[in-house]
Amino acid sequence: MDNKTQPATNREHQSKWTLRNIILIALIAIFTGIIFWGAGFLYTALTVVLTPIGAAPFANDLLMGLWCMAGPLTGFVVRTFGSAFVGEFLGAAVEVFLGGQWGAGAFISGLVQGIGSELGFAFTGYKRYDWVGLNASIFTTVVVTFAWDMIKNGYNKFGIPLLLALFVTRYISTFIFGGVLTKMIVRLLDRSNAFSL
Template identity: 55%
Template structure:
């Protein structure tokens, strides 16, 4: 534990906080879109797909922080800070957002932990996408009581979640991190 703290510097703490704040604003801005998509899908019985479709937006802070900072714990902190910002701005899920932030951040961390926090390339981000989807979908399965849905509905929701997380928590953060590295802004 002591070694973990030695690798963190003030600039790392500031950067993970900034990532959390910016992503928290994005999370909060996504709340009305989630409500709209839910309202559109409810008449056809597909309301749960609203969360699956937009899931990647709420899980992007963790992979982005991990790709930029390359420090264990950055994903968990960024997701938690983002969730806190969303909650404080009046997000629709209230304090439950903090629990979701911790779970989503844990999913992001787990993917990079599988590579020993050594691979910040497509292998690392792919592992993070898969673990984030599994952990978050598992949490939603319990929280939203998806156990009553049919098998194929669950499979479809998982695949939509996986695609959303790949696009918005895999491809987008990887692109942003690459742009930041090429700009030498973080040197």
């Protein structure tokens, strides 16, 4: 049985939910999860520094892009409905099983981030695997995760200036990690013809 599903050279292809692609998505999610795990001290360090001035939520927003990277990556590698969502959710699940400091919250954050990331690809009809599609995904990720933090982390009780600052911070972070970095990785994959492997 042939487990190869991605035809060579055809960049416009749609992927399918085959066993091989499912494993691929899960592996990428775990890889990114483990790489962030190594950067976990960053969050704690930032929080420690920012807590005395009451700006700890900024640590969350500064690193948001990093946490939301698995979605765009898997969305780009396996180009089909749901791959960004599954990748992002599994990435969060890895953190839970590694024993992260979020517990069950990470599962739900994963769901929310996955939906955010997936929506962008859905809006472009799973056809724009370029800068436009990526930016759509960034936009929906920021909006959806921010709306969620309004509820979960009590952002809705903050004043407008603070909210705006948090939103902009989150957007920049997501743009850099989910956008620019993802774009650079995809370019490397493109150049090495990895998509046709």
